[in-house]
Amino acid sequence: MFADTPHVSAGNRRPIANLLDTEIGVRGSGDYVTMPGMAEPIEDLFDKIVNLSKRRGIVFPSAEIYGGFRSTYDYGPVGVLMLRNVKDAWWRSMVQLRSDVVGLDASILSPPAIWEASGHLTNFTDPLVDCRKCGVRHRQDKLDDPTTCPSCGTTGQLTEPRQFNLMFKTQAGPVQDEGAVAYLRPETAQGMFINFANVVNTSRKRPPFGIAQIGKSFRNEITPGNFVFRTREFEQMEMEFFVPPEEADQWYEYWCNERLSWYVEHGMDPDNVRLRPHGDDELSHYSSGTSDVEFQFPWGWDELEGIANRGDYDLTQHIEHSGQKLEYFDQANDRRYIPHVIEPAAGATRTMMAFLMAAYHEEVVNDEKRTVLRLHHRIAPYKAAVLPLSKKPELTGPARELLAMLQPHWLVDYDETQAIGRRYRRQDEIGTPYCITFDFDSLEDKAVTVRERDSMEQVRIPIADVPTWLSEHLV
Numbered sequence: 001m002f003a004d005t006p007h008v009s010a011g012n013r014r015p016i017a018n019l020l021d022t023e024i025g026v027r028g029s030g031d032y033v034t035m036p037g038m039a040e041p042i043e044d045l046f047d048k049i050v051n052l053s054k055r056r057g058i059v060f061p062s063a064e065i066y067g068g069f070r071s072t073y074d075y076g077p078v079g080v081l082m083l084r085n086v087k088d089a090w091w092r093s094m095v096q097l098r099s100d101v102v103g104l105d106a107s108i109l110s111p112p113a114i115w116e117a118s119g120h121l122t123n124f125t126d127p128l129v130d131c132r133k134c135g136v137r138h139r140q141d142k143l144d145d146p147t148t149c150p151s152c153g154t155t156g157q158l159t160e161p162r163q164f165n166l167m168f169k170t171q172a173g174p175v176q177d178e179g180a181v182a183y184l185r186p187e188t189a190q191g192m193f194i195n196f197a198n199v200v201n202t203s204r205k206r207p208p209f210g211i212a213q214i215g216k217s218f219r220n221e222i223t224p225g226n227f228v229f230r231t232r233e234f235e236q237m238e239m240e241f242f243v244p245p246e247e248a249d250q251w252y253e254y255w256c257n258e259r260l261s262w263y264v265e266h267g268m269d270p271d272n273v274r275l276r277p278h279g280d281d282e283l284s285h286y287s288s289g290t291s292d293v294e295f296q297f298p299w300g301w302d303e304l305e306g307i308a309n310r311g312d313y314d315l316t317q318h319i320e321h322s323g324q325k326l327e328y329f330d331q332a333n334d335r336r337y338i339p340h341v342i343e344p345a346a347g348a349t350r351t352m353m354a355f356l357m358a359a360y361h362e363e364v365v366n367d368e369k370r371t372v373l374r375l376h377h378r379i380a381p382y383k384a385a386v387l388p389l390s391k392k393p394e395l396t397g398p399a400r401e402l403l404a405m406l407q408p409h410w411l412v413d414y415d416e417t418q419a420i421g422r423r424y425r426r427q428d429e430i431g432t433p434y435c436i437t438f439d440f441d442s443l444e445d446k447a448v449t450v451r452e453r454d455s456m457e458q459v460r461i462p463i464a465d466v467p468t469w470l471s472e473h474l475v
């Protein structure tokens with residue numbers, strides 16, 4: 001009877017040439033931004049997301065009962081579902097719906113040899129400056145004015161920059177010597193490179209093919225901040241796509257388009273997400289092209305994901321340092337080569353925050369403010385909520401039976417407290433697409449009322465049809 005949230009299909013994809021030429025250099029600023037579909041810009045969107053996250057169990061500051069631990073966050077009962085859905089949506093697009101990408105789950109603890117080969121031990125640094133006046137440290141390349149301390153406002157008191165390595169060093173095993181040094185990975189990507197030969201030998205994949213991984217990464221960021229945008233512990237979703245060298249440019253364009261489309265297909269307004277190609281001064285020496293997918297955050301455009309055409313740099317480095325053969329032998333053409341790599345590297349936690357911001361809406365309904373998260377149903381923490389109209393057992397009994405009927409298929413919430421209007425509002429605030437109300441008439445007509453989140457339209461359907469109805473509406 002009513003349609004689901006409108007999604008953008010592949011038909012909305014724009015060619016990369018178009019995106020690369022036209023969408024460079026716009027930077028937003030100010031205290032608020034206009035978000036998709038909104039009549040009015042939302043003031044203090046950032047604070048509202050932080051407050052909503054705390055109030056509804058999405059994200060909590062970590063170690064709060066001990067005064068907090070800077071830049072660490074815990075994902076609460078609702079947030080853990082949403083974060084998992086972000087990762088599942090990525091995995092679905094990148095692995096499940098393709099036959100040319102396989103998965104991997106590599107270890108977080110890793111020996112220095114990997115990071116020596118990858119260049120991280122020497123190059124994974126940010127320029128650090130200290131303020132001589134207030135003592136606060138800053139990342140120089142992120143300062144609006146590189147001569148002024150953003151903490152105390154003093155000009156001319158910042159030290160010369162020195163390179164600060166972002167990797168967390170630890171010790172593996174009980175003996176504290178050089179041989180025990182280990183690092184927490186600062187990216188998941190190296191897991192794919194060091195397992196290249198293992199995957200080729202076991203998976204029957206041949207270039208062009210990819211290896212995808214989702215997992216935690218750790219960076220000792222100089223200035224973490226903006227809630228979960230930049231943290232020292234975070235989750236990444238990365239894929240290394242290995243291709244014959246002559247196909248690298250075309251695959252780079254392909255993946256730039258695919259990745260931008262993914263955000264739009266999952267509910268972001270095409271006006272608030274864009275591709276920004278790196279200028280020559282930003283490119284690493286081995287990269288022939290890198291583009292960032294950027295989202296319009298309340299503080300302006302900022303990175304969600306980087307897509308890089310990395311050449312054969314990574315495999316070559318590991319060949320040199322490990323002495324292993326990490327080439328591909330193309331039997332059909334009797335040719336041996338080192339594949340080139342296209343790497344789309346996204347942040348799961350950062351992307352979840354962007355989805356929260358893109359989905360946040362406020363509107364007035366019957367003279368009351370309604371806050372609603374218009375999340376794509378794949379990202380929404382719960383797909384539905386079963387709400388008996390009263391707490392009387394004659395209603396809660398059959399309502400729980402309906403819940404049990406739906407739970408094997410979807411994450412479904414259940415709530416029997418408070419007035420029904422307030423329960424609807426609570427579900428709106430966490431983005432639940434469908435509320436299913438079991439009322440006294442349900443006992444007679446064996447039907448329930450299903451209310452859709454965005455339109456608030458209601459439809460009465462037989463209880464027995466609810467699973468089919470939901471599966472048709474949650475496609």
Ligand code: ATP
Pocket residue numbers: 187219221228229230231232233234235236303304305306345346347348349350351
């Ligand atoms: P930045 O320039 O913001 O430091 P980066 O270019 O170093 O990021 P990449 O190494 O390309 O980031 O990592 C890929 C993705 O991982 C980023 O686009 C981002 O979404 C995520 N990411 C990187 N660092 C962090 C962090 N400290 N906290 C949360 N997410 C992060």
